[in-house]
Amino acid sequence: MTDTTSSATPGGMDFSESSELGLVKSQIDRFIEREVRPLESEYDQFLGERGVENRLNEKGYLVDDYLDVRDQIRRRSAEAGFLTMHMPESVGGGGLSLLEYLMVLEHVNSYHPEGFHEMLLETLLTPALLPMHEDDHLRERYFEPMMNADITVTIGMSEPDHGSDITYLDTTAEKDGDEWVVDGTKCWITNSTFADAIIVFARTDGEDGDAHGISAFVVDEDNPGWERGKAQRPMGDEDAGRIAFNHFEGCRVPEERMVGERGRGLVDVAMGSVGYFRLSVPARAVGHAQWMFEECVDYAESRETFGKPIGTRQFVKGMLAEMRADIEQVRWLYRHAAWQYDRGEGERWEQSAAKLRGAQLWNDAADRAVQIHGGAGYVRSLPFEAEYRNARVTRIYDGTDEIQKVTIADQFLDL
Known part of the structure; x- marks a missing residue:
């Protein structure tokens, strides 16, 4: 791809879309019309007011037909080069910079939710997993199948008793011959209800609070030491059927399934994904907020009360103006943070600021969309109440609002 982060402008910054990136977005639009829309028509029972209930089985997990749709789209996306367009060309990816990838992510999320x-996108697959490519066994068994969408691998980090401080883990791994024995419980793990494998982070050395001493292991779904427990039904629909408690008891993992070096799983693998994960939130938020804004504008122009369109009302104008300003604020905030990341100059607090404001944008835009649509926005025949519920979790995952504020404050407080 052409480098869109360079410019002859005085400040050296240019977040405009390159012609090549515009072509990628156009190709994705055609892919959605050709490959995705027919599946939406064929499996419309998974969409609309009753969609979530139809996706779940009696255990609260996703039904096979829904997972088949997911697999079809992901494999076709991989064949078209979209699934891995953000991965380095050296490993078979498309070589997009983070800024370019987030611009695409924003675009895809600007469709009707x-x-x-x-x-068609895979946010859990990031360049931080490149240690798997460097190891012959992990590359052939996991990395290449992930790139081809033949398997789904999730990441097991969060635990019931330790919230945001991931340096405190109850999950341990003890060496026994040429194997490791993993014991512990993970929760809030995306896609863990159906994943083919999970990367589990466990303490192998050191003490609680040490960033070093935590290692990463790949556990296969057929490992008898891994039990997927009760599904966790979330407030929002987006993650319904995808998250569950994951229990590891006497889970024996061969030495060759360790990702990266012993004791450096958190530092090299997990923390290496932080920028991607945190900046994906504001990119997605801008996409969703942009769609809601456009819907609200159309509604404000067509909906009449007391003989006039509601768009003539000062309070409605105010809400639309706030939405528009907030969208632009977050759009340029996340793009600047990504631009800095790509140059190797970015700091964690800038990513935290973008994530904090992105989560706030998504929540505020959904709230205003419901308010502008009134009673119609509150019921499930329109998607705004679902957006309201889905947005709420963005203030929690990939670092809570409070964690982001601490990160931001620590960059200027000398305490």
Whole structure:
């Protein structure tokens, strides 16, 4: 791809879209119309007011038909080069910079939220997993199948008793011959209800609070020491059927399934994904907020009360103006943070600021969309109440609002 982060402008910054990136977005649009829309029509029982209930089985997990749709879209996306376009060309990816990838992510998320289009991207696969490519066994067994969408691998970090401080883990791994024995419980793990494998982070050395001493291991779904427990039904629909408690008891993992070096799993693998994960939130938020804004503008122009369009009302104008300003604020905030990341100059607090404001944008935009649509916005026949519920979790995952504020404050407080 052409480098969109360089410019002859005085400040040296240019966040405009290159012609090549515009072509990628156009190709994705055609892919959605050709490959995704027919599946949405064929499996419309998974969309609309009753969609979530139809996706779940009696255990609260996703039904096979829904997972088949996901697999179809992901494999076709991989064949088209979209699934891995953000991965380095050296490992078979498309070589997009983070800024370019987030611009694409924003675009895909600007579609009507009730659809299968977001399945064509894979945010859990990041360059931080490159240690798997460097190891012959891990590359052949996991990394290449992940790149081809033949398997789904999730990441097991969060635990019931330790919230945001991931340096405190109850999960341990003890060496026994040429194997490791993993014991512990993980929760809030995306896609863990159906993943083919999970990367589990466990303490192998050191003490609680030490960033070093935590290692990463790949556990296969057929490992008898891994039990997927009760599904966790979330407030929002987006993660319904995808998250559950994951229990590891006497889970024996061969030495060759360790990702990266012993004791450096948190530092090299998990923390290496922080920038991607945190900046994906504001990129997605801008996409969703942009769609809601456009819907609200159309509604404000067409909906009449007391003989006039509601768009003539000062309070409605105010809400639309706030939405528009907030969208632009977050759009340029996340793009600047990504631009800095790509140059190797970015700091964690800038990513935290973008994530904090992105989560706030998504929540505020959904709230205003419901308010502008009134009673119609509150019921499930329109998607705004679902957006309201889905947005709430963005203030929690990939670092809570409070964690982001601490990170930001620590960069200027000398305490």
